Amino acid sequence: MILVVLALIVWAAGWTLNAWLARGRHAATRRVRIAVPAIFGATLIVMWELIVRGLDVPGVILPPPSAIAVAFATQGEILRADLVQTFVKGALSGYAIGAVAAFAFAILADRYAFLRRGLLPVGNFMAALPIVGTAPILVMWFGFDWQSKAAVVVVMVFFPILVNTVAGLADTQAMQRDLMRTYGASYLQTLWKLRLPAALPFIFNGLKISTTLALVGAIVAEFFGSPTLGMGFRISTSVGQLALDMVWAEIVVAALAGSAFYGIIALIEGRATFWHAARRR
């Protein structure tokens, strides 16, 4: 009981500190902007630990963060192998294939207006569908190993990237296109010098949306069959063994991998679109 009271005290202290920081003079500085959510997150984790211990919540329902950290530290080898299997082999290769394919289709659709008018509504429609459902079919076709996971990821990331790239390629103003025409620029020159750069923010938007989809696809596809490693496999078998600390450790890995993947794409975007109005300060 003391621990629960302690948890409430920690919560009050963290919130008061954050309130003080947010109203303080330095609220707009970068340091405070990072500190406030960090304090909030740390408060939640400490509360979680204290309440789970205070109320004696069994580990099969909710393990305390310390147990998850222990699992994370001691099972590092397994977690690393799972990460390689699911993220590097399944998600990344599928993401690369899907992105290249979508990009090629987008260029084609951009070249031929008929294809664009036909493909875009279909692509928009497909992008909203539960494509994860193709996982059992693709697992049946490509076997249990990472190839089938990559195939699911290809299908999942294809449509968001396609739709965004096509929209981006259409995002030049008539004045800009006219300027290129007065220069006597060919189709390829216009594409390379004007329309691709103008489309970059859209393309990166599609690429960023797809980072999460790629991980989701690779993990969910493993629920339909996998070799005896992989993040989705580990999650579903560990849940069956009620080894929830392992499940949580795997979720932490997935969260870190997902955020890092997104972060890297966002970083590349920042480098590639430094000229864009949204980035000039």
Add this chain to the structure above:
Amino acid sequence: MSETPLSAPQAGIGRSGRAAFWLRNSAGTLFPVATVIAAILALWYLACIPMNAQQSVLEAERAGAIVSPETAADRRDLGGIVLGLRNPGPAVTGAFAQDRPRLPAPHQVAAELWGSTVGQKITSPRSLIYHGWVTLSATLLGFAIGTALGILLAVGIVHSRVMDMSVMPWAIVSQTVPIIAIAPMIIVVLYSIGVQGIVPKAVISAYLSFFPVVVGMVTGLRSPDAMQLDLLRTYGASEEQTLRKLRVPASLPYLFASLKIGVAASLVGAIVGELPTGAVSGLGARLLAGSYYGQTVQIWSALFAAAILAAMLVALISLIERLSLSRMGLSR
């Protein structure tokens, strides 16, 4: 996309410019879309031949026909395309009517869809409408909960600077995390404390639709510009009146955009929520059972049922969006 000018051909001849605009626009997308769909269907039928070649050649051999590598062992290592080319007759005739094809033909899927929706009683466990409803009810319950909580949190974030600074970064980061990974755990943990049925799936659905709504609503509630906010301040409007009369109406376009993302995510959540427990009903259960027993036609029909469901949900929200935005004078 280029605007069709109102001086379109035939605009002045008998038709109003607006009608010509509409006609040209609808014909301008309908025909290409139909062509693309027809091309997909044709490719699909074509792909059935090599995909199902192993089985169709085997059946032809059993029926007494002479096939090109004569033993099944020799055929096993051949690709579907090679096999199809060496036995064109049996490969083409046998490709579209197998019981358990690797790739069912479109008409097989359509027949299964028709048979399991119209052909069955709604209460029968063979009916896709029954399974669809099991999934849909969890989706809708979760979507309603997730949306309500998301709007509440967004209102809190907009009104409290502390909440904004502490919660908002996490809401954004959480979008980059494959949240669905926790679905199996939620199901099993809730089961172990005695909660089962629709609620665990709804929890996952709610969780998935929650964050898009928060992020969209925060943007929407902040969309009124300084001049509009100043005007309400000069009227002496309270925070609550500003929220009700300015911020909420201004946020609706953003809300609908995130609702469309949220409802699709909710459906995925409900389907994935049916996978880990070996649920017996629901579209996810149909997918899983189909993949266990190699019932490919059943998998494809469940997949299409899920797609139709998703399309209907998104279309419904689009309809509500169009109606409410046009009543508010916000439609473009």
